[in-house]
Amino acid sequence: MSGVRVLVGTRKGAFILTGDGKRKQWHVSGPHFAGWEIYHLKGSPADPSRLYASQSSGWFGQIIQRSCDGGKTWETPGGEKTLKPGEMPAGESNKFVYDASPDTGKPLTTHQWYDGTQHPWEFKRVWHLEPSLADPDAVYAGVEDAGLFRTSDGGKTWRELAGLRGHGTGPKWQPGAGGMCLHTILIDPTNAKRIYVAISAAGAFRSDDGGTTWKPINRGLHSQYIPDPTAEVGHCVHRIALHRSRPNVLFMQKHWDVMRSDDAGDSWREVSGNLPTDFGFVIDVHAYEPETIYVVPIKSDAEHYVPDGKLRVYRSRTGGTEWEALTQGLPQRDCYVNVLRDAMTVDSLEPCGVYFGTTGGQVYASADAGDTWAPIVRDLPAVLSVEVQTLA
Amino acid sequence: MIRVVLPPHLRTLAQVHGEVTLDVPGRVSRGALLDALEARYPMLRGTIRDHVTEQRRPFLRFFACERDLTHDPPDAPLPDAVASGAEPFLVVGAIAGG
Numbered sequence: 001m002s003g004v005r006v007l008v009g010t011r012k013g014a015f016i017l018t019g020d021g022k023r024k025q026w027h028v029s030g031p032h033f034a035g036w037e038i039y040h041l042k043g044s045p046a047d048p049s050r051l052y053a054s055q056s057s058g059w060f061g062q063i064i065q066r067s068c069d070g071g072k073t074w075e076t077p078g079g080e081k082t083l084k085p086g087e088m089p090a091g092e093s094n095k096f097v098y099d100a101s102p103d104t105g106k107p108l109t110t111h112q113w114y115d116g117t118q119h120p121w122e123f124k125r126v127w128h129l130e131p132s133l134a135d136p137d138a139v140y141a142g143v144e145d146a147g148l149f150r151t152s153d154g155g156k157t158w159r160e161l162a163g164l165r166g167h168g169t170g171p172k173w174q175p176g177a178g179g180m181c182l183h184t185i186l187i188d189p190t191n192a193k194r195i196y197v198a199i200s201a202a203g204a205f206r207s208d209d210g211g212t213t214w215k216p217i218n219r220g221l222h223s224q225y226i227p228d229p230t231a232e233v234g235h236c237v238h239r240i241a242l243h244r245s246r247p248n249v250l251f252m253q254k255h256w257d258v259m260r261s262d263d264a265g266d267s268w269r270e271v272s273g274n275l276p277t278d279f280g281f282v283i284d285v286h287a288y289e290p291e292t293i294y295v296v297p298i299k300s301d302a303e304h305y306v307p308d309g310k311l312r313v314y315r316s317r318t319g320g321t322e323w324e325a326l327t328q329g330l331p332q333r334d335c336y337v338n339v340l341r342d343a344m345t346v347d348s349l350e351p352c353g354v355y356f357g358t359t360g361g362q363v364y365a366s367a368d369a370g371d372t373w374a375p376i377v378r379d380l381p382a383v384l385s386v387e388v389q390t391l392a
Numbered sequence: 393m394i395r396v397v398l399p400p401h402l403r404t405l406a407q408v409h410g411e412v413t414l415d416v417p418g419r420v421s422r423g424a425l426l427d428a429l430e431a432r433y434p435m436l437r438g439t440i441r442d443h444v445t446e447q448r449r450p451f452l453r454f455f456a457c458e459r460d461l462t463h464d465p466p467d468a469p470l471p472d473a474v475a476s477g478a479e480p481f482l483v484v485g486a487i488a489g490g
Contacts, residue, residue: 035401036401057401058451058488059399059401059449059451059452059485059486060401060402060405060439060440060449060452060485061438061439061449062438063405063435063439076405076434076435078434079434079435079437080434080435081406081407081432081433081434081435082431082432082433082434090434091430091433091434091435091436091437091438092437092443094437094438094439094443095437095438095443095444097443097444
């Protein structure tokens with residue numbers, strides 16, 4: 001029997017929402033890691049029982065959690081309690097140290113600070129975990145201050161892919177209001193050597209050699225909040241998405257503007273069209289219709305909530321430009337929530353399910369590609385991320 | 393045995409209840425105590441002090457015998473009452489947040 005498992009990260013813990021194939025009956029498990037910020041959790045496409053979670057707090061820093069049974073139990077990889085005094089400790093699953101070796105990391109040890117001076121890279125937290133499409137033990141981690149790490153041992157140890165910070169534009173990257181974070185990681189499903197990442201506020205980048213070398217892919221972006229609106233880097237990209245059948249086509253929700261690329265990011269064009277506002281955070285693509293995309297417009301960068309008190313998902317069936325509001329089942333008055341960048345996802349059932357979480361603690365699901373919506377839960381802590389696993 | 397009181401979140405992480413007891417070889421300093429704590433409970437590495445620099449995380453403090461030992465050098469000996477196990481060593485989280 002098919003079903004789905006929705007993985008929800010919130011400001012105060014993680015929740016796992018398990019639904020039947022019709023996505024009508026739900027079981028809620030949690031809070032896991034109660035009281036901690038869970039920026040992201042995601043399952044391995046190669047082994048759906050394998051989950052990874054980024055747990056962090058201002059007091060105790062970063063923790064990586066791993067589950068091998070679909071979220072019933074969790075462990076810190078390599079952090080098992082030692083039984084023998086004097087045994088060498090492992091416990092390096094939360095050790096994210098930037099590469100400063102001469103060949104890769106050096107001399108790129110600073111980036112632009114708010115006052116225009118150069119500032120050292122300082123690890124703060126993991127924003128996004130992207131498991132390999134083929135290997136349950138391999139995971140990429142996007143971190144703040146912006147960098148990309150990878151584990152190949154199930155999260156026990158992490159190594160930076162320093163070619164990203166080191167490709168040349170790093171000193172021009174600067175933090176946005178939310179910090180300087182690498183928040184999006186996309187692996188080309190037809191070519192594991194091709195990886196896309198996005199950084200606020202630097203832009204989008206692509207590697208064609210498995211993460212060793214990188215280049216900015218921001219041509220066509222126009223951002224009035226930076227001195228040179230068409231600069232090579234400096235754009236506040238909020239999210240990018242692709243469809244597995246057509247990985248050269250990318251969709252982007254920028255700070256302002258919804259963008260599209262048909263050449264793997266080499267060039268972008270705006271497809272905001274008739275959206276009521278083109279500010280927002282999330283963007284995602286229908287599981288079976290590569291030209292059907294979803295965004296949640298947010299009023300502005302000064303007012304981070306939906307416009308007019310109405311929570312509306314907008315869907316385009318034409319790859320952008322022409323958009324329709326999806327409102328059935330969503331509050332259409334007195335609603336002032338935000339939907340953060342990692343808080344929308346789609347399943348691969350038929351018809352395609354769409355899910356998103358709000359800063360008001362609701363997780364909404366649509367089992368008909370967005371035509372109608374219903375809340376799975378209404379009163380969680382503020383939702384930071386939503387992912388879904390389609391279970392056989 | 394040295395007695396250590398961890399803040400609730402770290403007790404959960406280490407899967408312990410109440411105080412932790414540790415055998416700390418040699419002179420009992422904060423550094424030696426944390427070395428022994430992290431050797432016994434590797435999941436706590438990086439949560440009290442930085443992996444590389446061993447700097448205390450800013451929102452944590454160290455108390456014992458009604459004294460704030462936070463700013464003592466890490467290799468300074470801890471009070472005899474801590475070394476003898478008569479008094480616990482407290483790892484305390486700042487009161488803040490929402």
